[in-house]
Amino acid sequence: MDNGNPILELRFRSRADQLKDMRCAVRKAIEPLGFSADDAQCIVLAVNEACMNIMQHAYGNCQEGDIILEIFDQPQAVLFRLTDFAAPIKICNIKSRDLEDIRPGGLGVHLIQQVMDDVEYQNDPEGIGNTLLLRRRKR
């Protein structure tokens, strides 16, 4: 399957102090793709939220795992692929919560769904790790 033109590949530790550099790299990578400043900011937010979810839920805040972020430029969209090496997650458990219930936490999935046009979770067929695909159309 052709994912598109690869424009970034980044591997970093599952640690919160790595997120700032990741965001910088994403901003720089998507800058030439024609998104408005607001849309680019939202895209960076969504990718950041996805990384946070991997850190907190897939790796359970254990800081020893790695995350691979790849960005592909497609003719009509940009594709983000996030790969981790944690135990397979239960995809059916991933859902956005009721926002009428005002409480801290649990906003990540909602924010990702608000920004991205397609969100797809995959377990590795060999049982090691997970892949998250995020796709945002170029308007």
Added chain:
Amino acid sequence: MECTVRTEGPYTIVALSGEVDLYYSPKARENILLHLNKKCNVLVDLSAVSYIDSSGVASLVEGFQLARSNKADFGLVGVSHAAMQVLQLARLDKVFPIYSTVAEATANK
């Protein structure tokens, strides 16, 4: 992220600047809750926030809830465009009291 605290009128202002993310948001949370637990009325100044994620927003929600249980005032002041964008995505822009200035908050008290 930087966090400074000042007093203006009836309010303790917790001013955040820079990027409020998973690494830095615990510091924001600590400062917000510290002053609310002292029974202060707190405004969180977001005018210099260039980025905030769901962990930063969670700190604000926690402050909002603690203030309500303490019967203290809590709001956001000078919300930057970047921060407002996230609050709108999270549908929290109509939940927090939001003021342009501390004077406006004081007038509404």
